[in-house]
Amino acid sequence: xxxxxxxxxxxxxxxxxxxxxxxxxxxxxxxxxxxxxxxxxxxxxxxxxxxxxxxxxxxxxxxxxxxxxxxxxxxxxxxxxxxxxxxxxxxxxxxxxxxxxxxxxxxxxxxxxxxxx
Amino acid sequence: xxxxxxxxxxxxxxxxxxxxxxxxxxxxxxxxxxxxxxxxxxxxxxxxxxxxxxxxxxxxxxxxxxxxxxxxxxxxxxxxxxxxxxxxxxxxxxxxxxxxxxxxxxxxxxxxxxxxxxxxxxxxxxxxxxxxxxxxxxxxxxxxxxxxxxxxxxxxxxxxxxxxxxxxxxxxxxxxxxxxxxxxxxxxxxxxxxxxxxxxxxxxxxxxxxxxxxxxxxxxxxxxxxxxxxxxxxxxxxxxxxxxxxxxxxxxxxxxxxxxxxxxxxxxxxxxxxxxxxxxxxxxxxxxxxxxxxxxxxxxxxxxxxxxxxxxxxxxxxxxxxxxxxxxxxxxxxxxxxxxxx
Numbered sequence: 001x002x003x004x005x006x007x008x009x010x011x012x013x014x015x016x017x018x019x020x021x022x023x024x025x026x027x028x029x030x031x032x033x034x035x036x037x038x039x040x041x042x043x044x045x046x047x048x049x050x051x052x053x054x055x056x057x058x059x060x061x062x063x064x065x066x067x068x069x070x071x072x073x074x075x076x077x078x079x080x081x082x083x084x085x086x087x088x089x090x091x092x093x094x095x096x097x098x099x100x101x102x103x104x105x106x107x108x109x110x111x112x113x114x115x116x117x
Numbered sequence: 118x119x120x121x122x123x124x125x126x127x128x129x130x131x132x133x134x135x136x137x138x139x140x141x142x143x144x145x146x147x148x149x150x151x152x153x154x155x156x157x158x159x160x161x162x163x164x165x166x167x168x169x170x171x172x173x174x175x176x177x178x179x180x181x182x183x184x185x186x187x188x189x190x191x192x193x194x195x196x197x198x199x200x201x202x203x204x205x206x207x208x209x210x211x212x213x214x215x216x217x218x219x220x221x222x223x224x225x226x227x228x229x230x231x232x233x234x235x236x237x238x239x240x241x242x243x244x245x246x247x248x249x250x251x252x253x254x255x256x257x258x259x260x261x262x263x264x265x266x267x268x269x270x271x272x273x274x275x276x277x278x279x280x281x282x283x284x285x286x287x288x289x290x291x292x293x294x295x296x297x298x299x300x301x302x303x304x305x306x307x308x309x310x311x312x313x314x315x316x317x318x319x320x321x322x323x324x325x326x327x328x329x330x331x332x333x334x335x336x337x338x339x340x341x342x343x344x345x346x347x348x349x350x351x352x353x354x355x356x357x358x359x360x361x362x363x364x365x366x367x368x369x370x371x372x373x374x375x376x377x378x379x380x381x382x383x384x385x386x387x388x389x390x391x392x393x394x395x396x397x398x399x400x401x402x403x404x405x406x407x408x409x410x411x412x413x414x415x416x417x418x419x420x421x422x423x424x425x426x427x428x429x430x431x432x433x434x435x436x437x438x439x440x441x442x443x444x445x446x447x448x449x450x451x452x453x454x455x456x457x458x459x
Contacts, residue, residue, distance in 0.1 A: 021226060022139040032132050039132075062175055066203060067132045069225040077225075081203075 004030065004116040011075070011109050018072035029071070030116075036067050037113045040076075040106065045099040049092060058087050061095070075105045120144050122239050123166060127156040127184065128173035128201060133224070137171060140228035145169075145235065153179025157187045160196075168239050171222060171231075173201040174209060185216040197238040197393060199231075210388055217382070219393040237371055237395065247306055247364060254361035259313050262354075266316070269323045279408055280316045282458065286404035287312040289450045290443045291397065297446070298439075307364070314369035315401045318376045321350025344385045347374050368397065376401050381434025391437070399436040400443070406435070407444060407451075417455040422448060 005015045005026075015029075022028045043060045065080035067073075079102035086095035123146045126137045131151070138147045148165065150156040153176055160167060174181040181200055188194070197219040202209060213221070219238055222231055247255075270277040291311060295303035325346050350373030357366050375389060375398045382390030410428060414421040426444050429435065444451070 021228065022136055023143070023228065025139055028135065028139055032135060035132050059175070059177065062203070063130055066130055066224045069203070070133060070136050072225070084203075 007112045014072035014074050033113050034117055045096050049096045122168040124169045125167045126171045129176045153184040160193055161191050170196050170198045182212050217390045220387050251361045255365045258362045282408045283315045283404045284312045285454050287315040289447050290400045293447050310365050311368050311397045314372050317369055318372050321346030324349045347386050372398050372401050380437050399440045403436050
């Protein structure tokens with residue numbers, strides 16, 4: 001088994017579901033994880049929430065939610081889904097808190113993908 | 118099975134586009150566009166025939182609804198459109214209704230469901246030949262599922278006869294529809310299978326908690342608990358993955374899911390508009406309502422038949438005209454059917 005996948009599983013990522021979604025193409029799934037890494041690197045709760053550009057933040061959170069959901073990166077998917085709901089309910093502080101809380105997990109997942117890039 | 122159909126995927130997320138392509142490429146030719154502008158340009162150029170469009174709602178620049186507006190202005194109205202969205206919100210559904218959208222594709226994507234819905238809308242399902250083994254296996258499955266559902270009817274004192282009559286009515290209406298429209302692929306076996314699928318239209322109630330059913334049956338039909346029986350029914354039927362039963366499962370899933378849709382797009386759960394809802398599903402809807410009204414009368418002769426048909430015809434936008442007119446065309450067969458049932 002691929003070491004990247006093993007490590008991601010340890011961090012709560014449902015690798016099997018993600019690979020199944022791309023019709024069993026593990027190579028493609030791996031490639032998409034690298035793309036997700038770029039997407040995650042382009043968003044930082046501290047930086048983006050400070051910019052006060054709410055539509056931009058919603059757009060980024062929405063995209064990450066969609067990608068993490070499709071790649072079955074469950075811990076991040078659930079956090080970004082919650083954050084998006086709060087942003088749409090006009091509660092940016094609570095949304096930021098949710099994303100800051102998940103940051104350690106996000107960093108672990110990102111480090112894991114980065115290691116095998 | 119490669120289908121020779123082309124699907125255009127419009128989404129600004131490269132990951133989502135790649136996943137959809139991976140899911141669909143064995144069955145369809147997939148073309149990707151990463152924004153609304155290039156999609157509209159591609160569609161209006163018309164250099165390549167597009168059979169279906171998977172369109173992301175939320176995109177920077179031109180969003181999904183602006184693409185639909187552009188298509189409307191360019192009179193591109195013959196392509197089934199599925200909107201890609203994480204949430205089918207009330208606002209999205211209402212806007213989608215205005216543009217005659219065929220349905221929503223939720224994230225995370227479910228490959229099998231997307232392929233099944235595309236095939237249904239593109240008329241791919243039904244093209245393959247049913248073998249003797251398929252028919253035997255399907256009959257056996259229908260019998261087993263029917264026994265299960267009958268037990269439920271008995272336990273909850275539901276009117277089993279209503280669903281049996283739907284089967285009989287659907288058979289009459291489908292035969293006439295095939296004859297009038299010269300649809301040869303709608304042969305005897307398929308008509309039998311589709312008619313029998315009508316029996317299971319409300320099977321979703323088996324898995325809706327009985328208390329919820331009682332509460333919602335007396336409330337407005339658009340309450341979530343009542344609507345839920347459509348999707349639950351479809352999910353339940355789709356649990357059968359046997360290749361031999363594929364045709365029945367696909368038809369029955371569609372009927373369970375969409376037998377409460379209306380031609381004017383005001384039904385549920387997806388507010389499918391017009392002929393985007395399958396003819397056989399509309400026929401099931403018509404049979405369901407006709408029997409409910411007709412059985413209110415003690416006698417079932419020509420006069421009661423006319424009352425009921427007039428009543429149904431007053432509800433403009435219920436089913437398509439080509440389906441609605443089948444009742445009058447089949448008047449003799451239908452009244453005879455009820456008399457023999459008695």
